[in-house]
Amino acid sequence: MLKELKDTKREDKKELKTEIRELREKLLAQQQLIRSSALPVIVLVEGWAAAGKGSMINELISEIDPRFYNVTSPAAAQAEDRYPFLYPYAKAIPENGKIMFYDSGWMEGAVRKYLRREITKKEYKEILRSVNEFERQLRDGGYLLIKLFLHIGQEEQRQRLATLRENYETQWRVTTEDIWQHNEYKLFCETYDSFMEETNELIAWHVLNGEDKRGAVRDALKILVKTIDKGLEEGKYIGKPFKEEFPLLKMPKLAEIDLSPVIEEEEYKTELKKLQTRLGQLHNTIYRKKIPVVLCYEGWDAAGKGGNIRRVARPLDPRGFDVVPISSPEPHELNRQYLWRFWTRLPRSGHVCIFDRTWYGRVMVERLEGFCKEDDWKRAYNEINEFERQLTDWGAVVLKFWIQIDQDTQLARFTDRQNTPEKQWKLTEEDWRNREKWPQYEEAVDEMLQKTSTENAPWFIIESNDKKYARIKTLKIIIKALEEACESRL
């Protein structure tokens, strides 16, 4: 894609100025339509060091009301190195009706990491895949994505870097990384090129000639105006469900689960103590080896999630874990792709994050209550598989627990809660309403378990008619998985 730049013929300056002014006016008019149709727009501004990414963004935003756009520089946030590759980019996605400019985006992030040898070729390939998944998920979630690359030749770059370094006020802008890029121009060029080729199919890249600054602004404005026009015309896109090959584990139906297992009080106490001690030791190793751990709890109301989580959390160092309770999304969460509120809650590497309810709400409550379209929840199975693979690619241990009870046990526990003053807060009208929809939920849960139990992020059905049995079983699963992870990592 990055052909050599030829001397562009000088365009008529006045004509170019008029053209830019007209395009800006169009963009200004579009801004209100973007807002009123709640369309979220992402503009990636990638390109060479000193190609003028900053000035380009400045030109693009000059007429837009500052309330409707933001600029993010994810690369600047080094603290985010302890998160999955996509984390800083996912965290910055705009709300509906707003434009976010990325200066720069995931290409720059991936290419630098790769060329700096911070990641292996294999990891780089995984990132490429995850980028394609991420872009598709954004598009399918109604995001308009525009990808620009600002291209300049090596000689032009040399001159610009030299000029920047000559001036005291601007010399700090030239980093050693920039110099390195300049010296390795050819290597970078090939890598950018192949990155763009591998991420061009779904959402095409636009290479702009950065040597002609005004021309590049005009071209970028044209692309923005055209793409946004098309997006507004076609209305918010809702992606269709798609098939993807994930190695799925065979799961039983909930109805087939034998809920009779119990544990004796004496055995429970001994086991609990032993397992908690072991988990406490493992937490140390996990912390030291920087292994991220994501534990997901789903299950019927009153199944015993809270007590189970408490037993798992008990031996953990409180500095190294978080319990994240998930309830209905707030407005700023509803205004973004549905996985956003989970991306932003991920643990740092070496930490344990326990989700009390999870992203699986998409294919349960949101499906059944009609909070999203049919295509949305049907698409979600694969999107979630991809999301979880991105977590395990990062190195996370991802374990998912379905805490299972039968209807009689639930009724008994509801009744107990109703009759025990200090437990009444746990029981809401909604719990009773959900109970009435047990068959529909069971169907949804069965489908979810079939479609999302992957080798890398498996589901475990935990029989919880006897809560103590459930706790011991959960602890054993966690310990086994963590032992394996600790053994296999440096």
Add this chain to the structure above:
Amino acid sequence: MLKELKDTKREDKKELKTEIRELREKLLAQQQLIRSSALPVIVLVEGWAAAGKGSMINELISEIDPRFYNVTSPAAAQAEDRYPFLYPYAKAIPENGKIMFYDSGWMEGAVRKYLRREITKKEYKEILRSVNEFERQLRDGGYLLIKLFLHIGQEEQRQRLATLRENYETQWRVTTEDIWQHNEYKLFCETYDSFMEETNELIAWHVLNGEDKRGAVRDALKILVKTIDKGLEEGKYIGKPFKEEFPLLKMPKLAEIDLSPVIEEEEYKTELKKLQTRLGQLHNTIYRKKIPVVLCYEGWDAAGKGGNIRRVARPLDPRGFDVVPISSPEPHELNRQYLWRFWTRLPRSGHVCIFDRTWYGRVMVERLEGFCKEDDWKRAYNEINEFERQLTDWGAVVLKFWIQIDQDTQLARFTDRQNTPEKQWKLTEEDWRNREKWPQYEEAVDEMLQKTSTENAPWFIIESNDKKYARIKTLKIIIKALEEACESRL
């Protein structure tokens, strides 16, 4: 406060165990009351390295439902060094009805910075003052604050550090900072001591004997249970307004403002270009000198805030500024002290943050619409002065603009918006309702300007019947302030 620890007489182990169990049960019962009465609780766990802060927290939380507490380790987040001292602590305050454990808190943060000589004595004193302000503001905002210090002697610390280092699984826990603290035990002891003495008046410290682990747990539980009991009994505290001496600038009343100034089109264009160029240069210097800039916009509806902000933002490097539009708070924001949503939006040092509406909503819309109690908004003048002083102590340039128009101009602009299709979105029913309350708002604004125009964070009234005049005036003020700041900083 940190007396030498004497050999504590061995208590009856069984008795102690019973006592701890009973206290935990009480805490468990309180947890539901904390939730139902929406009481937010902060527990600071400070103390020596290897004093057992982590295990202590573990013991305290063991029976609490993980949905109702969190543990934060603000010291771990080095990325936050580019923010005001209190930033990581303010960011972590709990929601109503939840408990947040700080491991450790602002004492450790301040003392380390001071002894490492990252801050001067003067800055340390400022931090001490800001800590007292912060604690008072939390208390006055209904927070229950419990401050614990886990004390061990130097010899005990030596033994514990040695034990940790002997074991491969735990040796990484002993940092060079810990060793340094151990070697400088006496110096740390004096510094902790004086810090506690200077922050003891409003909310008292509790020193626990960390050499007796179980005893310390019992004592901590006792303190928690007792303080929470008291808090629940007295109900959520609402602080009284208080008087504090701030050097205030004399401000005119809005009615006295002459709104006739205008600027000729030709002069406007020339000036705008000149000023924007200058601001662009200054942005470079600000970035390089890491000066944080906070620009606050308030003003009547249709006064021209948006257009004014756009002219200021135009020459700025988009990587180095953010425009933060403030609208009604979302639930998670309402559930915390009212300044929280501004703390979390502060710029990094070297960046410019433009607030389109601000924390002054507290003494305008929240006051007039009854969204907070009278004591709350009356107290807010001083709280805001303190907050802004914390920003300027940090090094920020804080400028506040009141964009002023008269009622006729507003009506003309409303009418224009109503009649221009692409501007209609800007006009809401609420704007008309607010307009009816012009006299009440004017009274509130006058009071606000009188009480919060401090030398370090002054208000500027911007005559905006002529928007162009307003933009030029604002730009000039910003440039002057930034030039002064750039000159006076290294």
